[in-house]
Amino acid sequence: MEDRRQHNRLSTELQLEVFDLHSGQRLGRVVDLSNEGFMLFSDTPLAVDALIECRIVSEQLIEGIGEVQLGADCLWSRPGADGQHCWAGFHIIxxxxxxxxxxxxxxxxL
Incomplete structure (x- = not known):
């Protein structure tokens, strides 16, 4: 697959969780992040082309920051090796x- 990113994604040691802004449902954990997008490890399958409004929440405050709110488009989604989890790539829109x-x-x- 061709990598068309313009910014490098940074893997994180921080515990960053993603929640749907409206329902509050946990969507997954951030694996890597850039100012253009992120990869998510999720307990549930995520649909390609799904648009989400979400909160990226840090387990610990970073310079007083606990969360970031944004809208994102799911560009791809693949099942995890165990068949129960999902990997998904999002573009911040x-x-x-x-x-x-x-x-x-x-x-x-990061």
Whole structure:
């Protein structure tokens, strides 16, 4: 598969969980992150082309930041080796300026 990313994704030692902004449902754990997108490890299958509004929540505060809110498009989704989990790649399509600043701050700590 051709890698068309313009920014490197950074793997994280931080515990970053993703939650649906409206339902509060946990969507999964961030595996890697950039200012353009992220890869998610999920307990449930995620649909390709699904648009989500979500919160990326840090287990610990980073420079006072506990979460970042954004909109993302699921570009791909694959079942995990155990058949029960899922890997999915998201492109960030909507993020407010103040949230983009918070995301950049988080990225500095990865």
């Amino acid at each position: 909507d993020i407010a300026d103040d949230q983009a600043v918070l995301l950049e701050t988080l990225l500095k700590h």
